[in-house]
Amino acid sequence: MIHTTVSGEKPDIPATMQASVLMKQGVIDVQERPVPTCAHDEVLVRVASVGVCGSDAHYYREGRIGSFVVESPIVLGHEASGLIVAVGGGVSPDRVGQRVSIEPQRPDPTSDESRRGVYNLCPHMEFYATPPIDGALCEYVTIQSSFAHKVSDAISDDAAALFEPLSVGIASARKAAITGGSSVLIAGAGPVGLVTAQVARAFGATEVIVSDIAEGRRANALRFGATQAIDPAAEDVRALRVDSFVDASGAPRAVVDGIHAVAPAGRVVLVGMGGDEYALPVSVIQNRELLLTGVFRYANTWPTALSLVRSGAIDLDSMVTARFALPDVEKALNADREPGSIKAVVTLTPTQEELS
Structure with a gap:
């Protein structure tokens, strides 16, 4: 059974929808597809905004990320927000009409990792836009109800979509043990580096140093x-002394220099996607007793993201530098090559200004 009513009104749900599909490396096509139906524990979301992630651009340009290979057509996009328009039989019909931010993953609740609370590491994870799972660059998607997080009307559709990269920043700051009075070095002033800098300040860090070779990106870091x-x-990055280092660049030199900048008993957190292997200064890690870890997505971050954005501690809207319609996804995927670009968003639901 699927519930589709709220306040006596039936949402207008069509039988088909438009979807932007990566057919193969470098080839995007807009197709008509059936609107998905809800499983027992799912909700159907009419997509409003989708942020374009570097991984989306990587799949488009390279056709793969590490062991994840595009072998058949796939819908990209995992940073998404929207409106619940239908629910499965196991979900309260009161959820219809809620604006939500989508946490784009479906772990196996019985896996050891899920039971330990680190469901992001579940080996059976189904994650939006990770082959072969379709993502959100389409008009409707389904997601388990517990991963559709209600947001207030004070939060824009764009900001609600960007809870996803914000969650990476939150997970990174937690791993780095950032707290009141902390000092942190962040390598890379792309979207993840910028949200991590904002989270670090919100968590109480008093010294947030961001390194980037691009002058424009350094200017953005000071804004965020x-x-x-x-x-x-x-x-000389190595001459710094900070409590923690977060790499959001993936550049081997940045990682090595950053490790040298961490004070004894500090933390090193690797977030950026770089080479599969490169040399690390093992003696520095050993002699200073540094804790080195990685970040793979996130777990239990959406409530924190909601609180930070709602309080004004985090500004996501100002990070959006370009907006595109669904037929222009290819342009959105290449927007990161434009000067001054921070975050591109694909808009699927018209704004009130556009409607008036």
Whole structure:
């Protein structure tokens, strides 16, 4: 059974929808597909906004990320928000009409990892836009009801979609043990580096140093939480002494230099997608007793994201530098190559301004 009513009104749910499909490396096609139906524990969401992630662009340009290979057509996009328009038989019909931010994953609740609370590491994970699972660059998607997080009307559709990269920043700050008075070095001033800088300040860090070789990106870092922005090609990063280091660049030199900058008993958190293997300064890690870890997505971050955005501690709307319609997804995937780009968003639901 699927519930589709709220306040006596039946949402207008068509039989088919438009979907932007990556047919193969470098080829995007807009197709008509059936609107998905809800399983017992799912909700159907009419998609409003979808943020474009670097992984989406990577699948488009390279056709793979590590062991994840695009072998058949796939819908990209995992940063999404929207409106619940239908629910499965096991979900309260009161949820119809709620605006939501989508946590784009479906772990196996019986796996050891899920039972330990680290469901992001579930080996049976189904994650939006990770082959072969379709993502959100389409008009409707389904998601388990517990992963459709209600947001208030004070939060925009774009910001609700960007709870996903914000969650990476929250997971990184937690791993780095950032707290009041902390000092942190963040390598890379792309979207993840910028949200991590904002989270670090919100968590109480008093020194947030962001390194990036691009002048424009350093300027962005100062707008979004950094107390200092440095050029690693011109300054000696290794001479710094910080409590923690978060790499959001994936650049081997940035990782090695950042490790050298961490004070004894500090933490190193690897977030950026770089080479599969490269040399690390093992003696520095050993002699300073540094804790080195990685971040793979996130778990239990959406409530924190909601609180931070609602309080005004995090500004996601200002990070959106370009918006595109569904037929222009290819342009959205290449927007990161434009000067001044931070985050591109694909808009599927018209705004009130567009409707008026």
